[in-house]
Amino acid sequence: MAHPAHPPDARPTVTAVEVHDVRFPTSDHLDGSDAMNPDPDYSAAYVVLRTDRGPDGHGFAFTIGRGNDVTAAAIGALRPHLLGRPAPRTAADLAALHRDLTHDSQLRWLGPEKGVVHMAAGAVVNAAWDLAATAAGLPVWEFLSRMSPEELVSLVDFRHLTDALTPDEALALLRAAEPGRAARAARLRAEGYPAYTTSPGWLGRDDATLVRLARQAVADGFGQIKLKVGADPGDDVRRLALARAAVGPGVRIALDANQRWDVPEALRRLAELAPYDPYWIEEPTSPDDVLGHAAVRAGQPVPVATGEHGANRVLFKQLLQAGAVDFVQIDAARVAGVNDNVAVLLLAAKYGVPVCPHAGGVGLCELVQHLAMFDYVAVSGTLENRVVEYVDHLHEHFTHPVAVRAGRYAAPTAPGFSARMRPESLAAHRYPDGPVWQDRKDTRRA
Amino acid sequence: MAHPAHPPDARPTVTAVEVHDVRFPTSDHLDGSDAMNPDPDYSAAYVVLRTDRGPDGHGFAFTIGRGNDVTAAAIGALRPHLLGRPAPRTAADLAALHRDLTHDSQLRWLGPEKGVVHMAAGAVVNAAWDLAATAAGLPVWEFLSRMSPEELVSLVDFRHLTDALTPDEALALLRAAEPGRAARAARLRAEGYPAYTTSPGWLGRDDATLVRLARQAVADGFGQIKLKVGADPGDDVRRLALARAAVGPGVRIALDANQRWDVPEALRRLAELAPYDPYWIEEPTSPDDVLGHAAVRAGQPVPVATGEHGANRVLFKQLLQAGAVDFVQIDAARVAGVNDNVAVLLLAAKYGVPVCPHAGGVGLCELVQHLAMFDYVAVSGTLENRVVEYVDHLHEHFTHPVAVRAGRYAAPTAPGFSARMRPESLAAHRYPDGPVWQDRKDTRRA
Numbered sequence: 001m002a003h004p005a006h007p008p009d010a011r012p013t014v015t016a017v018e019v020h021d022v023r024f025p026t027s028d029h030l031d032g033s034d035a036m037n038p039d040p041d042y043s044a045a046y047v048v049l050r051t052d053r054g055p056d057g058h059g060f061a062f063t064i065g066r067g068n069d070v071t072a073a074a075i076g077a078l079r080p081h082l083l084g085r086p087a088p089r090t091a092a093d094l095a096a097l098h099r100d101l102t103h104d105s106q107l108r109w110l111g112p113e114k115g116v117v118h119m120a121a122g123a124v125v126n127a128a129w130d131l132a133a134t135a136a137g138l139p140v141w142e143f144l145s146r147m148s149p150e151e152l153v154s155l156v157d158f159r160h161l162t163d164a165l166t167p168d169e170a171l172a173l174l175r176a177a178e179p180g181r182a183a184r185a186a187r188l189r190a191e192g193y194p195a196y197t198t199s200p201g202w203l204g205r206d207d208a209t210l211v212r213l214a215r216q217a218v219a220d221g222f223g224q225i226k227l228k229v230g231a232d233p234g235d236d237v238r239r240l241a242l243a244r245a246a247v248g249p250g251v252r253i254a255l256d257a258n259q260r261w262d263v264p265e266a267l268r269r270l271a272e273l274a275p276y277d278p279y280w281i282e283e284p285t286s287p288d289d290v291l292g293h294a295a296v297r298a299g300q301p302v303p304v305a306t307g308e309h310g311a312n313r314v315l316f317k318q319l320l321q322a323g324a325v326d327f328v329q330i331d332a333a334r335v336a337g338v339n340d341n342v343a344v345l346l347l348a349a350k351y352g353v354p355v356c357p358h359a360g361g362v363g364l365c366e367l368v369q370h371l372a373m374f375d376y377v378a379v380s381g382t383l384e385n386r387v388v389e390y391v392d393h394l395h396e397h398f399t400h401p402v403a404v405r406a407g408r409y410a411a412p413t414a415p416g417f418s419a420r421m422r423p424e425s426l427a428a429h430r431y432p433d434g435p436v437w438q439d440r441k442d443t444r445r446a
Numbered sequence: 447m448a449h450p451a452h453p454p455d456a457r458p459t460v461t462a463v464e465v466h467d468v469r470f471p472t473s474d475h476l477d478g479s480d481a482m483n484p485d486p487d488y489s490a491a492y493v494v495l496r497t498d499r500g501p502d503g504h505g506f507a508f509t510i511g512r513g514n515d516v517t518a519a520a521i522g523a524l525r526p527h528l529l530g531r532p533a534p535r536t537a538a539d540l541a542a543l544h545r546d547l548t549h550d551s552q553l554r555w556l557g558p559e560k561g562v563v564h565m566a567a568g569a570v571v572n573a574a575w576d577l578a579a580t581a582a583g584l585p586v587w588e589f590l591s592r593m594s595p596e597e598l599v600s601l602v603d604f605r606h607l608t609d610a611l612t613p614d615e616a617l618a619l620l621r622a623a624e625p626g627r628a629a630r631a632a633r634l635r636a637e638g639y640p641a642y643t644t645s646p647g648w649l650g651r652d653d654a655t656l657v658r659l660a661r662q663a664v665a666d667g668f669g670q671i672k673l674k675v676g677a678d679p680g681d682d683v684r685r686l687a688l689a690r691a692a693v694g695p696g697v698r699i700a701l702d703a704n705q706r707w708d709v710p711e712a713l714r715r716l717a718e719l720a721p722y723d724p725y726w727i728e729e730p731t732s733p734d735d736v737l738g739h740a741a742v743r744a745g746q747p748v749p750v751a752t753g754e755h756g757a758n759r760v761l762f763k764q765l766l767q768a769g770a771v772d773f774v775q776i777d778a779a780r781v782a783g784v785n786d787n788v789a790v791l792l793l794a795a796k797y798g799v800p801v802c803p804h805a806g807g808v809g810l811c812e813l814v815q816h817l818a819m820f821d822y823v824a825v826s827g828t829l830e831n832r833v834v835e836y837v838d839h840l841h842e843h844f845t846h847p848v849a850v851r852a853g854r855y856a857a858p859t860a861p862g863f864s865a866r867m868r869p870e871s872l873a874a875h876r877y878p879d880g881p882v883w884q885d886r887k888d889t890r891r892a
Contacts, residue, residue, distance in 0.1 A: 037551050066523060066552035067563060073519045074562065077512060105483050106511035112705070112733065114757060115561015116520065117513060160732040163709035163741065259558070263609035286606040287558065288760045290736060291767050295609065311560060311757075314734045321737050 011086040016050035017079045017124075021072045022421070023065060023431040024362060024394060025440060033204035035230030035260040040064035042362040042394060043431070045071035045120070046421065049127050051087045057131025058420045061119040062333050062361040068431065074120035077107065088128045089135055091151035097128050098339040099157060114311035118336055125337025126367065130417035139412040140338070141373035145185060149174035152378070156343045157313070164317045170346045177381045184377045192408030193372055194223065194383060195390040196254065198360060200243070201227035207242055214246040221407035224252035224279060224387055230260030233269060240276045252279035255302070259283045259309070263292045270300040280305040280327055288315065293324035305329050307344075308358035312336075316344045320351040327385070329358045332367035341371050345379045354384065360391035365402045366418035369409045397425035457532040462496035463525045463570075467518045468867070469511060469877040470808060470840060471886060479650035481676030481706040486510035488808040488840060489877070491517035491566070492867065495573045497533045503577025504866045507565040508779050508807040514877065520566035523553065534574045535581055537597035543574050544785040545603060560757035564782055571783025572813065576863035585858040586784070587819035591631060595620035598824070602789045603759070610763045616792045623827045630823045638854030639818055640829060641836040642670030642700065644806060646689070649674045653688055660692040667853035670698035670725060670833055676706030679715060686722045698725035701748070705729045705755070709738045716746040726751040726773055734761065739770035751775055753790075754804035758782075762790045766797040773831070775804045778813035787817050791825045800830070806837035811848045812864035815855045843871035 027039035044060035045068050051057075061071050081100050088094050101121040102113060110117045133143035144152070153170050197220075200213035210227075217225045227243055229236040236255075243253055255278045261269060266284040273281075280303045285292045287309035297304040307329035310316050319325045328348045330341050348355045355375055357368040365388075372388045380386070388409055395401035399420045403410040412418050429436050473485035490506035491514050497503075507517050527546050534540050547567040548559060556563045579589040590598070599616050643666075646659035656673075663671045673689055675682040682701075689699055701724045707715060712730040719727075727748045731738045733755035743750040753775035756762050765771045774794045776787050794801045801821055803814040811834075818834045826832070834855055841847035845866045849856040858864050875882050 037555070040552065040555075064552050064555045066526075066550065067520070067556045070516065070520045070523050070562065071556065074513070074516045077516050080512075104512065106486065106509070107513045109483070109486075109510045110513045110517065110562050110565070112755065114734070116516065116556050116563060117561060119556070160705075160708055160735060160738070163738060259606075262606055286760045288560070288758065289606060289764065291764050292606070292609060292760075309558065312734065314732045314738075318735065318737050 011089070012051040012053040014049050014082050014085045014087060015052050017076070017082050018048040018050060019072045019075050020044075020046040020426055021068050021431045022046050022426055022429045023068055023437065024429055025436060026393075027065075033202050034228040034256065034258040035203060036258040037064055043068040044362050044421070045075055045123060046426065047075050047123050047127050049082065049087075049124070049131055051131070054087060055131055055134040055416075057127035057129070057134070059123045059125070059127030059130055059337070059417070060333060060363060060419065061123040062364055071116050071119055074116045075123055078120060078124050082124065087135070088132050090132070091147055091154055094125075094128055094132060094339065095155050098125050098155070098336060101125065102157065102336050113313070113336070118312060119334055121336040122333050122340070123337075125339060126333060126417060126419060129338045130419050134416040137415050139370060139414060140417045141370040141377070141412065142185070144338070144342075144370070144374040145181060145377040149178060152342060155339045156346065157339065160314050161317055161343065161347070164321055165347050165350050169350060173346060173349050174378065177378055180381055181377050184381065188373055188376065188411045192405070192410045193369065193376065194387045195404050195407055195409050196224035196226060196252070196387045197222050197390050197392070198226040198256070199392050200225050203228045203231055207239065210239060211242055211246045214243045218247050218251055221405075223407055224254060226254040226256055226282070226389070228258065229255050229269070229273070230257035233272065236269065237272055240273055240278065244276045249277070253277070254279045254282060254305070256282040257284050259286055261285050263289075263295050266296045267299045270296070270302050274301050278302050282306060282329065283308070287311075290315070290318040290322050290324050293319060294322045297324055297326065303327065305356065307331065309334065313340055313343045317347055320347055320353060325353060328353050328355045330355055330368070330371060331358045332364055332371060338371070345371070345375045349380050354386050355380070356386060357388050359389040362394045363398060363419060363421070365390055365395070366398055366400070369402060369412065370417060373411060397421050457535070458497040458499040460495050460528050460531045460533060461498045463522070463528050464494040464496060465518045465521050466492040466872055467514050467877045468492050468872055468875045469514055469883065470875055471882060472839075473511070479648050480674040480702065480704040481649060482704040483510055489514040490808050490867070491521055491569060492872065493521050493569050493573050495528065495533075495570070495577055497577070500533060501577055501580040501862075503573035503575070503580070505569045505571070505573030505576055505783070505863070506779060506809060506865065507569040508810055517562050517565055520562045521569055524566060524570050528570065533581070534578045536578070537593055537600055540571075540574055540578060540785065541601050544571050544601070544782060547571065548603065548782050559759070559782070564758060565780055567782040568779050568786070569783075571785060572779060572863060572865060575784045576865050580862040583861050585816060585860060586863045587816040587823070587858065588631065590784070590788075590816070590820040591627060591823040595624060598788060601785045602792065603785065606760050607763055607789065607793070610767055611793050611796050615796060619792060619795050620824065623824055626827055627823050630827065634819055634822065634857045638851070638856045639815065639822065640833045641668065641850050641853055641855050642672060642698070642833045643668045643836050643838070644672040644702070645838050646671050647673030647702075649677055653685065656685060657688055657692045660689045664693050664697055667851075669853055670700060672700040672702055672728070672835070674704065675701050675715070675719070676703035679718065682715065683718055686719055686724065690722045695723070699723070700725045700728060700751070702728040703730050705732055707731050709735075709741050712742045713745045716742070716748050720747050724748050728752060728775065729754070733757075736761070736764040736768050736770055739765060740768045743770055743772065749773065751802065753777065755780065759786055759789045763793055766793055766799060771799060774799050774801045776801055776814070776817060777804045778810055778817060784817070791817070791821045795826050800832050801826070802832060803834050805835040808840045809844060809865060809867070811836055811841070812844055812846070815848055815858065816863060819857060843867050
């Protein structure tokens, strides 16, 4: 079909939705191994919103291997909402897109707002934010931080949230934080945002490596490290004792059980681990178990963190209502993207609970740094007890990888969401036909 | 590859996993319309486990249109767990299959235990039960009802449940119900299981049709009907008043809000509806909102029912722990099939809450009748306050459709799970290339 020449003020249009199944063979080296996920192949169901003019938008859902194709198929199922749509630019555009994707009445049946269809919506919503922020010439954290309180409130779907947070309450929170925005943004640019590292503590590490990497983390400027627990109880206590001895009393050691325990077992295990002063216990039980987390928090002294598998806004609302958590861990790509995470940041601010985002995987550090920085500038207004996870792998595949120096994330300056993978990385890791996977054809994965 | 002849006692093997995307154009006539789902096209991601000898197994996940292809893709992603596997026959086989599907560490990341991947596991687990019961020459309700308490307990994944129900407690419940099994099975065969009908109350019906169908339902022997609410408040009150006047005070009228309300709105609306004596309010708010349902139950007089969108075992556990529900509504195909539903039936029995299964859609009546009858024979041991939903459409597509007479489900006698669609129905409704859809190519759905 012949298109007429665009008048100069016409809006660019989404003309194609490219979906890539990209996988990294991380299980070769047990990077990322934990009690529930012994052999992850870090993967992305990666989406590019192509437009006829102006910037494209890149986003992805993070998975750990099998099923990345299913998530890619779910992204493809969103095409009817995207093709021919004006390229999103404003808060209103981004709010409308988020609602169209999450309120599609037929797709909603497959959730609602959970699992594969919700992760797919998240990939697309984040791609739209990448597009809009790139068009505005701003990194997403700054693009968000320049929106008015009214615009920010308009991004949020308040359905099923108003018993905990009304739009008026959200507006009041955002207005209260408005005066200090410029000063906090300047501080971020100068000092960055605190990070912690999980690299020493994967279950696949032997004791000597754990101790060496824990010391290295402190030498590199991290004030907090994290250890995986939840396999053998004796191993957990020994590893925590070794780590504590290695880093001394002044460094925070968080623990992560990756959902491995039932509530009674969590209480027993944490009683054994508490003497080594863990900073938090993450995912002590099922990520859906609001009441379980509340019971774990009430029944032993270690503070509780969860959220990386939090399926949606309603789950986070309940964790806060029930007093189930000391730390909320948002994930950039499991819920329906930026809009849902703005909802969670506002809920956490209302309840006074710090948000410490989950990262790692592939590209999650890149995305989530923007959300944490926005939280500091425009929502919570504080860095107290806030820290973003950092894992030091797979960053080389991104055009604008995170920069973590002296234990802090440097504030991104490039326009967009830091979400773009390098074209040669996309091509090499395409599953199953990219060269990285063709080389493995006759191995265990074939 | 050449296979040697099977020795006569060797186990049949799963040789193919057929997946069909089957959709019915129900939105043509607004059958099934409600406040959240205005235009459903009832669909099935349908799976056949083919074996080299002996019966096949049929199962499906129910969806309402778009995204049925994504669910079908998720079923396909389970093939590595199925191809070459001995055809399941015993409780141990069925327990192992359920665990392999729901504990696949990479696919689990896409849930865990929720949404598309969990529904896909449910389709396959149910197909395996169809296969095993067919091989045993028994309908699933009877196949289950003949298992020992120990076998039944072995079917259940107790991970993340033991703070509410331990295997020993479950065993005690089942043993207590054992003596009456034969008498209750005989009563079921003689009298059937109580049903209620939703057919009068779809939002798409006008008032005259509502009144006519409500009276017809009573004349047909139903002691309970259900109305959809949650759109215009005035309409809800008027429709309920009309229905109450039509059926009189002795017939139960259940209401279904299909998740439409926030908690504060649910409390306001139910205060207006309560004078007409509704039997329950179903899905008053988000299906994930345990605390919200508890608040609705505590804050007004209408009993609360939910569960058709209950994502998994852990959600049902919490609904019971929190005292959030008066009725638990299991769905046969949203959780991971029979095994997960045995877990929920046991949890409900422990807390003394009646289970009134969700049905309708396509084939859900066929499946869920087996679970309710098993509950009566071997778990709860009672019909008190128990009733199974019935919707009178799409049954003609099944080889062994439900038989509902005088307001009761007749106990199935054919071996298997009543899950088999007629081959000509599968062919005609295949999406998008079946003749039913080819005829609609240039309509709104194209």
